[in-house]
Structure formats: structure tokens, C-alpha cells
Amino acid sequence: MATLTINGNKVEFEPGTTVLQLAIDTGLEIPHYCYHQSMSAPANCRICLAEIWQPNPRNDGKLESLGKLVPTCSTPAADGMIVYTDSPKAIANQKSVMELLLINHPVDCPVCDQAGECHLQDYSYQYGRGQSRFQEDKNKQPKKDLGPNVLLYSDRCIMCTRCVRFTREVTGTAELMVEGRGSQNQIDVFPGLALDNELSANVIDLCPVGALLDKDFLFQQRVWFLKKTPSIDGITASGDNIYVEHNEGTIYRVKPRRNDEINQWWITDELRYGWKFVHAEDRYVMPSVLGEDPFEINQAREAWSIGMTETNRIASAAVEGGETFAVLVSPMLSCEDAYHLARWALRIDPGAIFGVGPVPVHGESKTFPGGYTICNEKAPNARGVRRVLTALCGSAPLEFDEFTSAVEGSVGCVLTTGNYPSSWVSDRFAAAVGSTPLVMIDTLPNQLSERASVILPSSTWLEKSGTFENVSGRLQSFNRAITPIDFCKNESQIALELIALLDGVSPAIFDPAKTRSEMASVSGLASLAEAEQPVETAALAESDLELVDF
Ligand code: SF4
Ligand code: FES
CATH class of the missing domain: 3.40.50.740 (Rossmann fold)
Known part of the structure; x- marks a missing residue:
């Protein structure tokens, strides 16, 4: 079987996978934002870049560097590859990417619903430089109401485009787009459209930062207080796998639980918000x-x-x-x-x-x-x-x-x-x-x-x-x-x-x-x-x- 080495760990693989996917499958961490297993890989966030050496068949199979850093999310795994995401060059890139992403970020974690489950927080701690060298004024971007369930806080967005690709590749409804250029890039709905399809709220789970927010869950509970119970769709016959998140006897939200054979990564908005009758005021509670x-x-x-x-x-x-x-x-x-x-x-x-x-x-x-x-x-x-x-x-x-x-x-x-x-x-x-x-x-x-x-x-x-x-x-x-x-x-x-x-x-x-x-x-x-x-x-x-x- 083909093997490659990631940061000193030898890993076997079947051809057809990428270096990042292989790392995810084998539990080795390579930081990533834009990549999601269910969608195409645009390789635009650049945090997954690695230094890679590969045997060159035209040079007696001698190991040769690919030269520049390459995105592991779009690089096919190859036999004999040596991958470093912990080399000085790769680490310098990770620090630069984090610094760039945080330049215009408001760093408003204390009031952000995503705090506690935010990849920007986590990676900033693991891969960031710990302090900002940016002295200028930050760009201010608006908050937007995208549809019945989803709010966008644009200035927290890192432009990974997961949400846009979701509406194009998963739902086929294509309500979202990237508008503007450079530091003025923003996610938006097309004019006259709302993010209003049966799976719309999945973009909230996909968003690696606190840019896309659930209107229903907004400011309801800090996520570190929530307990997660694995469960099954109790509203329809889909059998979708879910997590029920609750605290002290109150349900706060329902999220998808991955099951590739049933619901993949997704659930409907109907299921996500269909549990409200559990806490209905007119429920029978006494014989x-x-x-x-x-x-x-x-x-x-x-x-x-x-x-x-x-x-x-x-x-x-x-x-x-x-x-x-x-x-x-x-x-x-x-x-x-x-x-x-x-x-x-x-x-x-x-x-x-x-x-x-x-x-x-x-x-x-x-x-x-x-x-x-x-x-x-x-x-x-x-x-x-x-x-x-x-x-x-x-x-x-x-x-x-x-x-x-x-x-x-x-x-x-x-x-x-x-x-x-x-x-x-x-x-x-x-x-x-x-x-x-x-x-x-x-x-x-x-x-x-x-x-x-x-x-x-x-x-x-x-x-x-x-x-x-x-x-x-x-x-x-x-x-x-x-x-x-x-x-x-x-x-x-x-x-x-x-x-x-x-x-x-x-x-x-x-x-x-x-x-x-x-x-x-x-x-x-x-x-x-x-x-x-x-x-x-x-x-x-x-x-x-x-x-x-x-
Ligand atoms: S809103 Fe979230 S998912 Fe969409 S591009 Fe911005 S960071 Fe990515
Ligand atoms: S995860 Fe590879 S470039 Fe974004």
C-alpha cells in the first residue's frame, strides 16, 4: 500500500485522496478553514500550506522539494511524499495567515455566539503570533439579515466561501455570492433573493468563525455550558442523525451529526427548529x-x-x-x-x-x-x-x-x-x-x-x-x-x-x-x-x- 509521512508520522493510504483529507482521516491536525470534505476545495485561505518533498522518478526517485509551500487541501497524496506543516517555513506561513485574517477582525469574542467553538479562536491560540502589529483603523463592515434563520456579521468573515459553495454545490439554490474586492470583500445574497431554502441554516454550522449566526440561538447560551446528546430525527422519517444541545433541562439547539449513509453533514431547518413543542407553554405536564x-x-x-x-x-x-x-x-x-x-x-x-x-x-x-x-x-x-x-x-x-x-x-x-x-x-x-x-x-x-x-x-x-x-x-x-x-x-x-x-x-x-x-x-x-x-x-x-x- 502507498505510504507518506506527515510531520514524522508514516501513514498508509489508498490513492485518490488529498494530503489534508488523509491527515483528517488519520487524526493528524493540519489547520484548515476553506476546506470542507463535502465540497470542492478552492484553496483560498492558505493556512493549510505545507512544505512537501516527493520522489522524482526522473531523478532515480530522489526526494525533491516541491519548491514553494503547497496547499495540502488540493494536493493529491503520493507514495513516498514527506509533508511538513511544522517546518519553519510552514509555521511562518500559518502565523502570517492568522495575522492577515485578524487585521480587520473586530475580536469581539466576549459577545460572539461562536466563542468556544470558533476556529479563529482556536487557530489563533495554536498557530497565531499572540499579538497584533496592526496600528491602523480596522475596516468596518455591516451586519446583514440573510434570510429567515441566518444573520451575517460581515466583519467577522474570513472569506473562506464555504457558505457560498454550500448554496451552489449542496442545495443548488445559489443565493449567496462574494461581492466587492480586496479588503472590501463581503458575502451577500443576490439582489431580490433571501437565503431561504430547506437546508439554509447548515451554513451556520459550516462557517468556521462567528460570521453566520443562528437567529434562533442568538445570545441564548454560551456554548461551553451546553451538553451534547446524540439523537435521531424525531420529526420526520428521515432517520437523520443529530446532536441535541441542552443545559439544565432546556433544549437550546439541534445540530446535524455526520452520517455519510443517511444525512451526510446536514439536517433540514424543519428538524433544526422543529423541537420547539418540547417546551410549549400549553404542554400537558400533569395527569x-x-x-x-x-x-x-x-x-x-x-x-x-x-x-x-x-x-x-x-x-x-x-x-x-x-x-x-x-x-x-x-x-x-x-x-x-x-x-x-x-x-x-x-x-x-x-x-x-x-x-x-x-x-x-x-x-x-x-x-x-x-x-x-x-x-x-x-x-x-x-x-x-x-x-x-x-x-x-x-x-x-x-x-x-x-x-x-x-x-x-x-x-x-x-x-x-x-x-x-x-x-x-x-x-x-x-x-x-x-x-x-x-x-x-x-x-x-x-x-x-x-x-x-x-x-x-x-x-x-x-x-x-x-x-x-x-x-x-x-x-x-x-x-x-x-x-x-x-x-x-x-x-x-x-x-x-x-x-x-x-x-x-x-x-x-x-x-x-x-x-x-x-x-x-x-x-x-x-x-x-x-x-x-x-x-x-x-x-x-x-x-x-x-x-x-x-
Ligand atoms: S460567512 Fe463564514 S462561511 Fe461564509 S465566507 Fe465568511 S467565514 Fe466563510
Ligand atoms: S484549507 Fe487549504 S487553502 Fe484553505
Whole structure:
């Protein structure tokens, strides 16, 4: 295999890669700004330059210097190459580049959102000269509103052009351009255009400095306070990999997590900002029982106890009266939730009717020139819910319309689950439920709330662990990012407590890993044992094993 040496480290490689990419792949650091693996390499920032020696076949393979410093981001790796980014010449270049980039930079780190995750800060510390020799006045450049999600602070821009290339090569929308010349260079939108495409906010992550800012996150939190939990898209069926960034039980932002086979480096703005319902003011946070006064904060334990007892009583009474129990399992729930809910419902009524909640589909899926696809199915786990219910019940669950028809017929009790980002109940379904005894396990109010006998507040996907099956059948597990809001519980835990109540025993604590191995022993669910796990799983999984008890 071909080898080359970077700063004394011998590295093997397959031909077709560049020196910088090889360094990145092998964990060797070469500073870079303009280069991003997903796009073309313009080699314009010049900080990655290296002194390179290479065997010359026309001179008996003797090592010869390439003469001047060359950009590692656009130089193909070649067998026998010797690369120095720590030679005196290379270091002098790094210091010069940093000095040039900082000449007109306002150095306003104390008020910059990027502080703490800024490549200009980091490289200034690692490769800069530590002080400025610039005595003249700095150029002042304007702040610009580029579109619905993105602000540009032009005087922080280092003109790497990553953002411009993103709109040309990845989205194909080409809203951004470089305007002006020399030190007056600025990024701007073309006249009459806004940076307003479905992936627009990815430029914020791409920007190596604090020039492109997220309007939604602006001045919300210093990044060093944020904890990062790896998770999965819980809004659509894409299965996009994400990081959820949070502090003290509050979500502050969602960012893409690289997965070359699913979402590459990107997520949609829909997913990036679609988690807001987690902290919605009108969220259910306390159980409620029809006919009972609203429970106070100090009555949470009692509220859950009454709500659970009443749920089992209503459902059992219907079955004892010779009627059927109808259970609607939302495609927003995890496979684990579907499994425990179905186990509980089958205990109440072995002949229970199961349906899958509505699966919203918005137009067609759309693939961008860069290969990223926006999924038109706006629920994360319809396939997983169908898979689990089919395995447990021996036949496929009813789709929402069929389930509505079944409820229109005659059932003795309806249990609905939701967890959608907004109200999901259709007029037809509301009419079908009519005055049938109804239990809701949900997050947000809907038009059935007033008539529900019991409402149990459930946790969103960011407050629990579980597994989703995406649009291409890929099973991916995710970890809980924050503890459940107020007095909410995840659907798995609710089902486990309902089962324990039937058995007159103490409830088990929901253990996602144990549930997956339990499920895997059910015919048709063996693949759940092989669900892909998020990277940093161990420490976070621990947090799921606390019993939510008030
Ligand atoms: S705004 Fe950011 S990403 Fe765009 S050119 Fe400037 S530094 Fe690069
Ligand atoms: S990363 Fe090589 S020139 Fe910018």
C-alpha cells in the first residue's frame, strides 16, 4: 500500500485522496478553514500550506522539494511524499495567515455566539503570533439579515466561501455570492433573493468563525455550558442523525451529526427548529381525570396514581362489558413504547384493536444536487410501530382511516397516543370517538381533550430513549437528552406502571436496552437487537434507569 509521512508520522493510504483529507482521516491536525470534505476545495485561505518533498522518478526517485509551500487541501497524496506543516517555513506561513485574517477582525469574542467553538479562536491560540502589529483603523463592515434563520456579521468573515459553495454545490439554490474586492470583500445574497431554502441554516454550522449566526440561538447560551446528546430525527422519517444541545433541562439547539449513509453533514431547518413543542407553554405536564379538580404541583404522585387506576378501570370495564378496547399507537412513538403499550393493552383485552396514528405526508421527497434528501413523511417511526404491533398481535395494525372506521362501529374504550408537534386529531376521528370512554396519553391538547376521561402527560422523544425505524428500514436507537418536563413520563414507563398495577406489584423501571433484547426474542423483531446505537451511549443510558417518582 502507498505510504507518506506527515510531520514524522508514516501513514498508509489508498490513492485518490488529498494530503489534508488523509491527515483528517488519520487524526493528524493540519489547520484548515476553506476546506470542507463535502465540497470542492478552492484553496483560498492558505493556512493549510505545507512544505512537501516527493520522489522524482526522473531523478532515480530522489526526494525533491516541491519548491514553494503547497496547499495540502488540493494536493493529491503520493507514495513516498514527506509533508511538513511544522517546518519553519510552514509555521511562518500559518502565523502570517492568522495575522492577515485578524487585521480587520473586530475580536469581539466576549459577545460572539461562536466563542468556544470558533476556529479563529482556536487557530489563533495554536498557530497565531499572540499579538497584533496592526496600528491602523480596522475596516468596518455591516451586519446583514440573510434570510429567515441566518444573520451575517460581515466583519467577522474570513472569506473562506464555504457558505457560498454550500448554496451552489449542496442545495443548488445559489443565493449567496462574494461581492466587492480586496479588503472590501463581503458575502451577500443576490439582489431580490433571501437565503431561504430547506437546508439554509447548515451554513451556520459550516462557517468556521462567528460570521453566520443562528437567529434562533442568538445570545441564548454560551456554548461551553451546553451538553451534547446524540439523537435521531424525531420529526420526520428521515432517520437523520443529530446532536441535541441542552443545559439544565432546556433544549437550546439541534445540530446535524455526520452520517455519510443517511444525512451526510446536514439536517433540514424543519428538524433544526422543529423541537420547539418540547417546551410549549400549553404542554400537558400533569395527569388529569374528568370530574376531578385539576391537580396541584404537590399532588403529582396522587395524580399519577388516580390517573393510572382510572385508566385500567375504564379499559377493563369496557372489556368486561363485552366490548372491544381500541388502541391507537402514534408513529411518533418508539418501538419500545409500542411494545410496552401493546403488552399492556393485550393484558386488558387479548382481542384489542390496534391502529397506527396518522402519518402526515407533505408532497414529494426532494433530493438536492449534493445528494441530501428531505423526507416527505412527517413521523419518525411508522414502520417500527407497524413492525412491533404486527409481531405482537399476529396481524398488521389498522391504518388511521381503518381504525377510525372501526371506532365508528362500536368499541368500548379508546386509548390514543400522540406526541405530534401539533394537534393531530381529524374531525372524522373526533366524531367517531364521540362519547366513547377515552384515555389520552399525549403531549399537546387537541379537540378530544375536553371529553377525555383521563389524560396522561407523556414525554417527547428528546426526553426518553428508544428506537426508530426510518423510511429505508434502518433501525437506530437514541438516548434521552433531557429529563422529562415537569411530571411527564414516557409511554413505556406509563405502560409498565399500568401492567404493574394490574399485577399488584411494584413497577419496573423502563430499561431501553433490556426492552430491545426482550423484543428481539419475539418472532419478527429479532433485528431490534441489532439497532444501531448512538456513539456516546454508556453514560447517558444510565440516566434512563431512574424511576420517575414524584
Ligand atoms: S460567512 Fe463564514 S462561511 Fe461564509 S465566507 Fe465568511 S467565514 Fe466563510
Ligand atoms: S484549507 Fe487549504 S487553502 Fe484553505
